[in-house]
Amino acid sequence: MPMVKGFFGLVCTTLLLLASWTVHAEQATGVVVDPSTRTWAPPVTRTEYKDWLEGVVQDPKTGDYIVTYKQEGVFYEVTFYPRTKIDPALKSKINLATGGHSVAYEYRLKSGTESRQNIHALRTEITSATAGSVVEPPGWRGAAVTNFQSTGLPIRLNWANRGNGLAPGKSEKGFRLESLDLPGIAIMRIEGDAPTTTWIGTGPEIDTPTGEKLAQIKRSDFIPRLAAIPRIPNPTPFNAAVVLGGIQKHVKDDMASMQLIDPALLGPIDRSLTQAIAAAQGGNTPSLLHEIKSLRQLLKQEHADVDQDNDADDDDKEKKPKPRIAKLAAKVLDFDLKYVEKRVKGDKD
Amino acid sequence: MRFYDQVTAGWSLAVGKIRPRIKTYRRNYIRSFARFIFLFATCIPNLASASVSCGIGFTPVIAGYSHQTDDYAFVIYSGITIQSTPQAACVAWYALTPWGMGLDISGFKLGMMTSGEGDKIVLQSTGSYGAHWSASSGWTCDIVPPSDPDIRTCLDLNRPCMGQRNILPVLQCSNPPLPQPNCQVSLSGLPAEVEPGKEVKNLRADVTCDGVPTPKSVELTVKADANTGGHNHHDSARPPGTLNPASGNSPVTFSFTAPAPAGDHTVTAKCVDGRCGEDTGKVWVGVKDLTPLSGLSGTYRLVGDKPAHPGNSYLSGQASQVISSIASAYKILVQFDVPPTPVLHLNDASLERGGISDINSTWARPHAEHCRGTVIDVRANDATGAIPAKYYTEFELIARFYSADPMWEVPPASSVLLPPLWEQRHYHVRLLGGEGLACPW
Numbered sequence: 001m002p003m004v005k006g007f008f009g010l011v012c013t014t015l016l017l018l019a020s021w022t023v024h025a026e027q028a029t030g031v032v033v034d035p036s037t038r039t040w041a042p043p044v045t046r047t048e049y050k051d052w053l054e055g056v057v058q059d060p061k062t063g064d065y066i067v068t069y070k071q072e073g074v075f076y077e078v079t080f081y082p083r084t085k086i087d088p089a090l091k092s093k094i095n096l097a098t099g100g101h102s103v104a105y106e107y108r109l110k111s112g113t114e115s116r117q118n119i120h121a122l123r124t125e126i127t128s129a130t131a132g133s134v135v136e137p138p139g140w141r142g143a144a145v146t147n148f149q150s151t152g153l154p155i156r157l158n159w160a161n162r163g164n165g166l167a168p169g170k171s172e173k174g175f176r177l178e179s180l181d182l183p184g185i186a187i188m189r190i191e192g193d194a195p196t197t198t199w200i201g202t203g204p205e206i207d208t209p210t211g212e213k214l215a216q217i218k219r220s221d222f223i224p225r226l227a228a229i230p231r232i233p234n235p236t237p238f239n240a241a242v243v244l245g246g247i248q249k250h251v252k253d254d255m256a257s258m259q260l261i262d263p264a265l266l267g268p269i270d271r272s273l274t275q276a277i278a279a280a281q282g283g284n285t286p287s288l289l290h291e292i293k294s295l296r297q298l299l300k301q302e303h304a305d306v307d308q309d310n311d312a313d314d315d316d317k318e319k320k321p322k323p324r325i326a327k328l329a330a331k332v333l334d335f336d337l338k339y340v341e342k343r344v345k346g347d348k349d
Numbered sequence: 350m351r352f353y354d355q356v357t358a359g360w361s362l363a364v365g366k367i368r369p370r371i372k373t374y375r376r377n378y379i380r381s382f383a384r385f386i387f388l389f390a391t392c393i394p395n396l397a398s399a400s401v402s403c404g405i406g407f408t409p410v411i412a413g414y415s416h417q418t419d420d421y422a423f424v425i426y427s428g429i430t431i432q433s434t435p436q437a438a439c440v441a442w443y444a445l446t447p448w449g450m451g452l453d454i455s456g457f458k459l460g461m462m463t464s465g466e467g468d469k470i471v472l473q474s475t476g477s478y479g480a481h482w483s484a485s486s487g488w489t490c491d492i493v494p495p496s497d498p499d500i501r502t503c504l505d506l507n508r509p510c511m512g513q514r515n516i517l518p519v520l521q522c523s524n525p526p527l528p529q530p531n532c533q534v535s536l537s538g539l540p541a542e543v544e545p546g547k548e549v550k551n552l553r554a555d556v557t558c559d560g561v562p563t564p565k566s567v568e569l570t571v572k573a574d575a576n577t578g579g580h581n582h583h584d585s586a587r588p589p590g591t592l593n594p595a596s597g598n599s600p601v602t603f604s605f606t607a608p609a610p611a612g613d614h615t616v617t618a619k620c621v622d623g624r625c626g627e628d629t630g631k632v633w634v635g636v637k638d639l640t641p642l643s644g645l646s647g648t649y650r651l652v653g654d655k656p657a658h659p660g661n662s663y664l665s666g667q668a669s670q671v672i673s674s675i676a677s678a679y680k681i682l683v684q685f686d687v688p689p690t691p692v693l694h695l696n697d698a699s700l701e702r703g704g705i706s707d708i709n710s711t712w713a714r715p716h717a718e719h720c721r722g723t724v725i726d727v728r729a730n731d732a733t734g735a736i737p738a739k740y741y742t743e744f745e746l747i748a749r750f751y752s753a754d755p756m757w758e759v760p761p762a763s764s765v766l767l768p769p770l771w772e773q774r775h776y777h778v779r780l781l782g783g784e785g786l787a788c789p790w
Contacts, residue, residue, distance in 0.1 A: 029765050042771040043759070072714065074765045143750050145674065148667045149781060158750045162743070196745055198757040200769045202717040202777055206786040215783050
């Protein structure tokens with residue numbers, strides 16, 4: 001065994017030596033850009049002769065990234081400010097909109113006391129929003145715009161602060177919108193307030209290791225929180241089979257991949273949804289309503305208050321045994337089933 | 350007996366020097382006599398000129414043939430050098446002499462007779478006598494009398510020529526010596542289009558002769574066509590892309606790596622010996638489906654195009670929608686400002702086919718990321734039409750609504766010792782976030 005350890009140590013030492021041998025610092029003259037301010041004054045730059053090493057290094061004190069890159073033979077050192085120095089909490093509230101078949105979505109945002117930045121923006125992608133229904137709190141701008149990117153849902157939902165953002169310890173409510181589409185679960189991207197980085201040139205090239213590292217940091221430059229958002233297509237005229245199909249797909253694909261539902265519970269829910277869809281397609285309303293009732297009972301077994309009209313979606317951490325579905329997911333699913341039930345019954349409730 | 354007169358005269362001038370050699374010739378040629386019964390000659394035409402260098406004091410050696418009559422005879426002048434054109438190569442010439450002389454001027458050697466004089470000989474008719482030739486492979490040859498009076502004199506007197514001069518060819522033949530096979534080179538597999546910097550493999554150049562694949566040596570070249578790809582400038586520094594390998598024996602399988610600048614490119618294949626014609630193919634190098642922003646939009650203004658790059662506002666469809674939406678939202682934001690705030694001033698996006706955007710017409714950077722129609726520069730400095738500083742935050746906010754990534758770009762100075770060009774700062778907006786940024790350099 002000692003021999004194995006010795007050999008292993010030798011290999012590790014060799015690899016370390018090789019690694020340190022292949023990564024070279026380079027003595028050169030380059031430009032250092034000091035952190036810029038929001039006064040839009042020229043960034044303070046200084047020319048330095050020193051050892052330069054291309055890469056991205058996070059400053060442990062500030063959390064900012066020092067990006068060193070080379071363009072046209074010249075080294076540059078620039079600070080990139082991440083938007084992740086926040087500790088947000090987000091609550092979702094879903095209700096039927098008054099006097100129609102739309103769903104009203106409302107969010108309350110809180111910035112934790114541990115946040116080191118104010119909260120600047122919330123963003124997600126949704127399937128649809130009723131025109132003109134996006135409402136924002138004072139000092140914020142909200143918009144549901146077309147998502148022109150090649151991936152994701154068709155609408156981008158944004159709220160962004162026009163001032164300094166939501167300070168640590170503060171909360172804000174009144175982020176609202178309406179949509180005909182039913183709720184599902186998705187990630188709301190919450191961003192801290194950070195200055196836009198000033199690059200000399202365009203920064204590190206995307207196909208360099210430094211560029212790839214920076215792109216990776218930028219891709220996840222937010223704090224994710226779960227939210228109930230318009231996600232399940234709800235066609236007009238209403239079609240129970242289509243809506244239930246959308247719910248089933250969302251449960252199987254999204255909730256399962258986000259680990260919001262235990263596979264042991266996913267099976268019976270999926271089977272029940274299949275039977276409900278078959279009943280809807282066959283016009284067998286009693287059977288459909290029976291399946292929906294069974295499904296809602298399943299959810300209620302996991303969370304007794306799943307059908308309560310409140311915005312408490314914190315998981316009951318003390319509850320034993322642990323629920324097999326996250327509370328927000330259960331509430332969303334119950335809401336969707338209740339909506340289908342109501343529409344099938346002809347809005348008699 | 351004109352012929353024998355000349356022989357006698359020639360020999361009489363070669364006293365003491367030629368006679369021993371003639372004896373040797375005689376022995377040799379007598380042995381060969383049976384083999385060279387006919388006089389025939391083949392020669393490639395265009396024996397355009399020959400240089401005559403008459404050896405001073407050296408006696409012309411007489412040769413020739415009396416065939417049926419004495420009406421023709423030939424004098425071989427030693428010390429005469431034939432400098433052929435590349436096409437000229439007399440294949441064979443055999444003259445029958447009383448000693449059975451064989452003459453072979455293929456490669457300027459005399460096959461049998463002139464071991465000492467092989468590459469310095471020319472056959473010259475004696476003037477008005479014409480000759481009878483037996484030419485192989487359907488060749489027809491004519492004796493052309495020399496037009497130079499000095500040469501005539503020289504010949505008539507059968508004496509050594511002095512100095513050096515050019516004479517006209519004396520033996521003019523026509524028709525190719527041998528029928529050549531009909532060879533053709535052809536290119537296949539060339540892509541109709543390829544993106545800048547991308548490599549396309551498994552292209553082929555094949556040679557067939559009379560329909561049969563033939564392993565002839567082929568060379569391949571590529572050139573960029575002038576003023577294509579959005580570059581209204583051209584010079585020898587324009588990179589044409591690379592072919593690998595650029596030569597080889599047919600069939601040649603090769604690859605084409607498109608250069609960073611977009612444009613039309615012509616690939617040519619031909620045989621090294623020049624005997625299989627050539628084949629060319631066009632390759633469209635560029636990024637597909639880029640369209641120009643409308644110059645008539647009321648929500649933004651296009652600036653910055655230059656004669657060398659007249660179309661600098663090309664974008665992908667998605668990117669166009671993003672910047673148009675951003676510009677519209679920005680216009681709504683500022684529409685009631687007094688005094689009016691200008692709409693967004695949009696500078697370089699991409700050239701009409703993308704690729705390297707060499708704003709300095711040097712086929713090189715800097716103008717990073719402007720190669721695939723996914724980024725655009727927005728004026729945000731002290732120049733006319735720039736976004737006022739008070740709207741920087743709002744502009745960024747709107748841009749991010751559409752997933753765009755606005756970033757500040759300050760062009761570097763020409764020297765590291767100078768501060769970056771703050772006065773030229775602008776928003777470099779990645780319209781599709783992190784998509785479509787990699788450029789071929």
